[in-house]
Every structure is written in structure tokens, then in C-alpha cells.
Amino acid sequence: MLMPARTDQIANHLLAALPRKDFQRLHPTLDLVTLTFGEVLYESGDAIRHVYFPNDALVSLLTLVEGHPALEVGVVGREGMVGTPLALGIVNSPGCALTQGSGTAMRMTSSHFHKAFRDSPPLRREVYRYIHALMIQVMQTAACNRFHMVEARLARRLLMADDYALSNTLHLTHEFLANILGVRRVGVTKAAHTLQQQNLISYSRGDITILDRNGLEAAACSCYKIIKNAVNA
Ligand SMILES: [Zn+2]
Numbered sequence: 001m002l003m004p005a006r007t008d009q010i011a012n013h014l015l016a017a018l019p020r021k022d023f024q025r026l027h028p029t030l031d032l033v034t035l036t037f038g039e040v041l042y043e044s045g046d047a048i049r050h051v052y053f054p055n056d057a058l059v060s061l062l063t064l065v066e067g068h069p070a071l072e073v074g075v076v077g078r079e080g081m082v083g084t085p086l087a088l089g090i091v092n093s094p095g096c097a098l099t100q101g102s103g104t105a106m107r108m109t110s111s112h113f114h115k116a117f118r119d120s121p122p123l124r125r126e127v128y129r130y131i132h133a134l135m136i137q138v139m140q141t142a143a144c145n146r147f148h149m150v151e152a153r154l155a156r157r158l159l160m161a162d163d164y165a166l167s168n169t170l171h172l173t174h175e176f177l178a179n180i181l182g183v184r185r186v187g188v189t190k191a192a193h194t195l196q197q198q199n200l201i202s203y204s205r206g207d208i209t210i211l212d213r214n215g216l217e218a219a220a221c222s223c224y225k226i227i228k229n230a231v232n233a
Contacts, residue, residue, distance in 0.1 A: 029112035042093035051083030058101030072180035077164020136230035155220035
């Protein structure tokens with residue numbers, strides 16, 4: 001069900017960075033929606049009918065490779081927006097966008113987005129900045145998947161979820177984690193066990209809780225800081 005968005009319900013950083021005047025013009029075109037775990041926002045090739053600015057929802061960007069489960073190539077949370085191809089004049093989604101952490105987002109139709117993008121230089125600036133940060137994330141994730149150990153990648157991925165979705169408890173099954181990290185399930189089980197033994201996380205029936213954030217940062221690969229700094233640049 002759609003609800004009008006109150007300003008105090010909007011926790012998305014991209015929207016928050018807009019000057020008040022630009023935000024107020026945008027505000028009536030934003031709907032507050034709840035995204036639930038497992039909800040597909042776009043399949044690969046789908047027309048992008050809406051863009052989403054997550055507040056505390058977390059969305060995985062997945063790419064398909066024939067004969068393999070979908071691989072995660074990016075994550076979008078409160079720092080960004082889902083549907084960036086529209087800003088580049090592309091109307092179909094190149095990959096799949098899957099809700100991986102339930103929460104709310106601000107949703108806007110593609111026609112409202114096109115109009116706002118045309119009329120608001122600050123919105124263009126913020127969206128372009130975000131696209132650049134997302135490109136760095138995708139590039140770094142490609143290298144990370146190839147070179148870094150599963151344990152360090154898992155630590156990075158958990159920290160990113162914590163940063164982007166404001167939640168230090170994540171519902172992630174081993175199977176889902178194995179798919180998004182592109183490794184076998186046994187590899188994820190072993191990595192989660194190691195992090196748990198070091199008292200960095202607790203893991204129970206698919207719920208992962210971060211117990212020691214500083215320790216988890218030390219266990220994560222260097223990609224974590226690179227991706228984080230790109231968002232904050
Ligand atoms: Zn890495």
C-alpha cells in the first residue's frame with residue numbers, strides 16, 4: 001500500500017543531500033513503500049518503471065551467467081538509488097535488483113524521475129556522484145571476488161550491509177550468501193564459523209549479528225574501505 005512520505009521518514013542520503021528547494025519540488029512525487037526480503041524490483045531486461053531511494057531497505061544488484069546462480073555485483077542502501085540506468089538514458093535494467101534486507105524506500109515513477117532529473121541540477125549532480133561511487137563498488141567487487149579470501153569478503157559484505165541498511169542483524173541464509181559471494185555453500189559456512197569463533201559475529205538460523213565492528217573491519221579485505229570512501233567522496 002502506498003503512503004505519502006513525511007519528511008522525517010526519509011533517511012536516504014542522496015535525497016538528503018539535495019538543497020531544500022529541490023527536495024521540496026521532488027517530495028510530492030515520492031511514495032513511501034515497504035520492500036520485503038526476496039522481492040524482485042527488476043528482472044534482467046525489465047523496463048525500469050520506478051526508481052527507488054532506500055531508507056533502510058537493502059537491495060542486491062545481481063548479474064546472470066548461464067549455468068550459475070545469479071552473482072551479486074553491487075549493493076544499494078540508504079546511500080544511493082536503484083534504477084541508475086535511467087539517468088544514463090537506458091530504460092531497461094541490465095541486471096536483476098533483489099530486495100535482500102526488508103525496509104522502506106522512497107519510490108518515484110520513471111516519468112517523474114526524468115522530469116526531476118531534467119529540471120534539477122543538484123539532483124543530476126548527486127545521481128552522477130552516486131553512479132560514480134557505484135561503478136567503483138562494482139569494479140572493486142569484481143576484483144574482490146577474484147582475489148580475496150571468502151572470510152575477508154564475507155566480513156566486507158556484512159559491514160556494507162550494516163552501513164547501508166542501519167541494521168547490525170542481517171537475515172542471510174548460507175545458501176543466499178554463497179550465491180551472492182559466488183562461492184560454494186561449504187565455503188560460506190566455514191568463513192562464518194571462523195568469524196563467529198573470533199567473536200566478531202553471532203550466527204543463528206540465518207540471522208547474523210555483528211558483535212565487534214572494529215574486529216570485523218580488521219578481518220575485512222581492503223576493498224571495504226575503498227568502497228566506503230567512494231561513497232563518502
Ligand atoms: Zn576484497
